[in-house]
Amino acid sequence: MKILYNPQESIKENAARCGVTVYAVRKFIQRQGIDRRYDAQLQKYIAVQKLSKEKPSISLSEMARTLNLSINTVKKYLDPAQKPSKSNTLKVSKIDTNTRTGNINSVSNNQTEILSNILRLYVHSSTFDCDLTFSKGYFYKQIPLPQNRFDKYPESDDVLPLEQTSTLTDGCFKSVVVDLPFIVGKGKKESSMIGQRFSAFDTIDELYGANDNMLSLSFRILGPKGFLIMKTMDCFNAGKQQWISFYVQKKAAEIGFNLVDTFILISSTKLFTNQGLVQHHARKFHSYFFVFQKPLKQ
Ligand SMILES: C[S@@+](CC[C@H](N)C(=O)[O-])C[C@H]1O[C@@H](n2cnc3c(N)ncnc32)[C@H](O)[C@@H]1O
Structure with a gap:
């Protein structure tokens, strides 16, 4: 069965939606070289930046509650200098389309x-x-x-x-x-x-x-x-x-x-x-x- 991977979902959620085992999703992530850790950090950063633009007067605690993040994480990701950067250049992001895609060319x-x-x-x-x-x-x-x-x-x-x-x-x-x-x-x-x-x-x-x-x-x-x-x-x-x-x-x-x-x-x-x-x-x-x-x- 084909895996249509969604980086925003947990591995379990991906498996359930695609009708495959958790093991199959893990194997897919490994084979594709997907950087799940980076994608998770980037997702939080994007969410914080988006919400602060949409609601400029929102308080830190409200933001934390809305996004289900800690106040410290919100504080950190409000600063554009804290945008996560990929440490492992060989892995690919499924969120940041500026990084290499998963395509393997000859x-x-x-x-x-x-x-x-x-x-x-x-x-x-x-x-x-x-x-x-x-x-x-x-x-x-x-x-x-x-x-x-x-x-x-x-x-x-x-x-x-x-x-x-x-x-x-x-x-x-x-x-x-x-x-x-x-x-x-x-x-x-x-x-x-x-x-x-x-x-x-x-x-x-x-x-x-x-x-x-x-x-x-x-x-x-x-x-x-x-x-x-x-x-x-x-x-x-x-x-x-x-x-x-x-x-x-x-x-x-x-x-x-x-x-x-x-x-x-x-x-x-x-x-x-x-x-x-x-x-x-x-x-x-x-x-x-x-x-x-x-x-x-x-
Ligand atoms: C092109 S270099 C390898 C470069 C290496 N891949 C790298 O990433 O730095 C070729 C190597 O083959 C070795 N070599 C030369 N003659 C050889 C032979 N007859 N049999 C096996 N290895 C040889 C050389 O000592 C040299 O280190």
């Missing part, structure tokens, strides 16, 4: 939005279990850090070397994140800004090999129905288009993963410049977040 220019939408739609948790290419953890500026953080070249003490994944038992995680470098070329590590920050591969074969390894490793450490979130990007190397995204999809399917969703991140910054060069191909301004799922049975 395209975004914000990777935090994509990652939090993947968490909401598929992982149903506040963060991922494991990141195999943690680097500096830019993914987790607004998302809690995964408990298990690895990298081939760890940049801090709380990130484990990738080799240590060999001690992990099969099927130990429900979600794994992979974001490999996409820069190729000898000397690129030193000369390119992105190469320095995120490391680069010496050859294109090394890049494809690393993708193979990470897909196989993720498949091993994910439990049945577990999710691999893999960020990838196509590139142009040595005069040839390298459709890495296509390769990753093909390889993942061979290994046994199902592709359950694709998100496209539109870059808001220039990654490469081709000033002065004749352009032969479209400049790549996007990358992908693939959501692969390990089947229940192999």
